[in-house]
Amino acid sequence: MFKSKRYDDETLEHLKKVQMKILKYFIKVCEENDLTYFIYGGSLLGTIRHKGFIPWDDDIDVIMFRKDFEKLNKIFEEDIDEKYRFINVLNEETYHYTWGRLMLKNTVINEWWASQVDYTQNIFIDVFILDNIPKNGFKRFIHKWTSFSLNQLTMYAFLKFDNESKLKKIFQQAVHYLLRIIPISPYNIKKKCVKSFSKYQYEDCDEVCDFPAICQMPVYNKKDWIPPKKAQFEDIMVNVPNNYDKILKRSYGNYMELPPVESRFRPAPDEIDFGEY
Numbered sequence: 046m047f048k049s050k051r052y053d054d055e056t057l058e059h060l061k062k063v064q065m066k067i068l069k070y071f072i073k074v075c076e077e078n079d080l081t082y083f084i085y086g087g088s089l090l091g092t093i094r095h096k097g098f099i100p101w102d103d104d105i106d107v108i109m110f111r112k113d114f115e116k117l118n119k120i121f122e123e124d125i126d127e128k129y130r131f132i133n134v135l136n137e138e139t140y141h142y143t144w145g146r147l148m149l150k151n152t153v154i155n156e157w158w159a160s161q162v163d164y165t166q167n168i169f170i171d172v173f174i175l176d177n178i179p180k181n182g183f184k185r186f187i188h189k190w191t192s193f194s195l196n197q198l199t200m201y202a203f204l205k206f207d208n209e210s211k212l213k214k215i216f217q218q219a220v221h222y223l224l225r226i227i228p229i230s231p232y233n234i235k236k237k238c239v240k241s242f243s244k245y246q247y248e249d250c251d252e253v254c255d256f257p258a259i260c261q262m263p264v265y266n267k268k269d270w271i272p273p274k275k276a277q278f279e280d281i282m283v284n285v286p287n288n289y290d291k292i293l294k295r296s297y298g299n300y301m302e303l304p305p306v307e308s309r310f311r312p313a314p315d316e317i318d319f320g321e322y
Contacts, residue, residue: 052103052313060154060168061098063322064105065279067149067170070129071107072283078120080113083273084283085173085255086262090300093289097279103311108173108255111246114145117172121147130167134199134235139163141203143196143238143257145172155316158204168319173257176242177250178264188244192256195238198224202231263295 052060075082084092085108091099098105109117121131133145139162140146148167155166176192179185200206201220208214224231242256254264269291273284286292293300303309 050313050315051310056313056317057101057103059319060103060317061279063149063152063168063319064170065281066322067129067147067168068105068107068278068283069281070126071147071170071172072281074117074120075113078116080109080117081271081273082107082109082113082172082284083270083286084276084278086258086296088278089285089289090293090297092276092278092283092285093293094301096277101309101311103313105170106173107170108175110175110253111177111243114172114174118145131172132164134239137164138232139203141200143199143235143242144174146170147172149322151320152322153316153318153320154314156314157207159315161204168317168322173255174242175253175265175270176256177245177248178252178254179245179248179250180252188241189254189256189259192238192241193259195234195241196257198234199231199238202234261296265292265295 072082074080083089084106086106087099087102087104088106091097091102118131118133118136122136125131128150130148130150131145132140132148134140134143141158141162146166146169148169150167152168153165154168159166179188198220201217202224205221206214206217208217224234250267252264252266253270255262269288270286272287274287274289275282276285276289277283
C-alpha cells in the first residue's frame with residue numbers, strides 16, 4: 046500500500062493532458078444540461094494559486110450539489126460518449142468510493158488496491174458531492190458521524206488495508222474480515238451510506254459538506270458556493286465557488302504559501318497506461 050515511486054516529468058504532464066480531456070467533456074455535459082459544478086479541493090487551490098494544476102499534482106477534483114450529481118448520473122446512464130464511463134458507489138459492484146468518477150476508456154491507472162476489485166480503473170476525474178447538513182446541533186452531530194462511519198465501512202467492506210500504524214492496521218483488517226462474515230452484503234452497506242448522505246437533501250439547510258472528507262474538510266455555507274464565478278484553469282475557464290477565498294482558507298489556511306520543497310510531490314500509481322491517448 047505504501048508507494049515510494051515518483052512520476053517522471055513526462056508521464057505527469059501526459060497524465061494532466063488526458064485528465065484535461067476528461068474535464069472538458071465533463072464541463073460540456075454540465076453546460077449543455079444546466080448543471081452546476083465547481084472545481085474543488087487541490088484543483089481549486091491550483092486554479093487560484095497557479096491558474097491550473099498544482100505543478101506536482103496528479104488529479105482533478107470537481108464537486109456538485111447532490112441534486113446536480115443525481116441529474117448527471119441519470120444523464121450518463123442514458124447517454125454518454127462512447128469514449129467514457131461514469132461509475133459511482135451504486136452502479137459498480139466493487140467500487141468502494143462514495144463519490145463518482147468519470148473515466149476515459151482504454152486507459153489504465155492502477156493503485157495499490159487494484160487486485161481487490163473486479164473492475165479496471167481508467168484514468169479519471171473525481172466528482173464529489175455536497176450534501177445538506179441539518180441546522181439542529183444534535184441532528185447534525187448524529188448525521189455527520191453516522192455518514193462518516195458508513196463511508197468508512199463501505200471502504201473496509203471491499204478493501205484489506207495495510208497501514209504504517211500497526212494499531213490502525215489491526216483495526217481496519219479486523220473490520221474488513223468482520224464485514225465478510227456478518228449477514229449483510231457490502232452493497233447494502235453502500236445503499237445505507239448513500240441514504241444517510243442524502244437524508245436531508247430536500248430540507249431547507251444553510252450548510253453543506255463533503256462527507257468522505259468531513260475530517261479533513263470543513264462544513265461550508267451554501268452562500269459561499271453560489272452563484273459560481275469563473276477562473277482560469279490551464280487553457281479553459283472553469284467554475285469556482287463564489288467565496289473561494291473563504292473556502293480555501295478554511296481548508297488550507299494560508300493557501301497562497303507553497304509547501305516545503307520536500308512535500309512537493311505525489312506518489313505515482315503502480316501502473317499507468319495511456320492507451321491511444
